[in-house]
Amino acid sequence: MSLGTGIVLFVVGAILAFALNLQVGWIDLHLVGYILxxxxxxxxxxxxxxxxxxxxSVATTRQAVDPATGERVTRRTSDIDDSPL
Structure with missing residues (x-):
């Protein structure tokens, strides 16, 4: 359920609870409005x-020396965890 759906449910419920003056024999529209x-x-x-x-987010930096050439190697990685709750 998104934020917009919640707002729509609240508005429809408020209309049913406060704005309508309609009596239906088989359902209480005011109660339905409060539930919504x-x-x-x-x-x-x-x-x-x-x-x-x-x-x-996790940022990892690793530095090492390449034994074959003797030069310094730097590796940077970044991971973002945006898994759902």
């Missing part, structure tokens, strides 16, 4: 957590 608003808040929180998660 709660799901929207959870979606917004999850979206923010997933957006702000930190990426871990």
């Amino acid at each position: 608003m709660a799901a929207g808040v959870i979606g917004i929180i999850l979206g923010i957590v997933l957006i702000t998660r930190r990426r871990t």
Whole structure:
């Protein structure tokens, strides 16, 4: 669930809970609105957590001397871990 989906759920829930004055015999639209608003808040929180998660980067530098030529060799590598939670 993305941040946008959470916002849409919250807005639709708020419309159902507060803006509509409609009575349906088989469902309580106000309760459905509150449930959608709660799901929207959870979606917004999850979206923010997933957006702000930190990426871990590891930089490694190795220096060695080539025994055949006697020259110094430097190797730099960088790894980024952006695996999902």
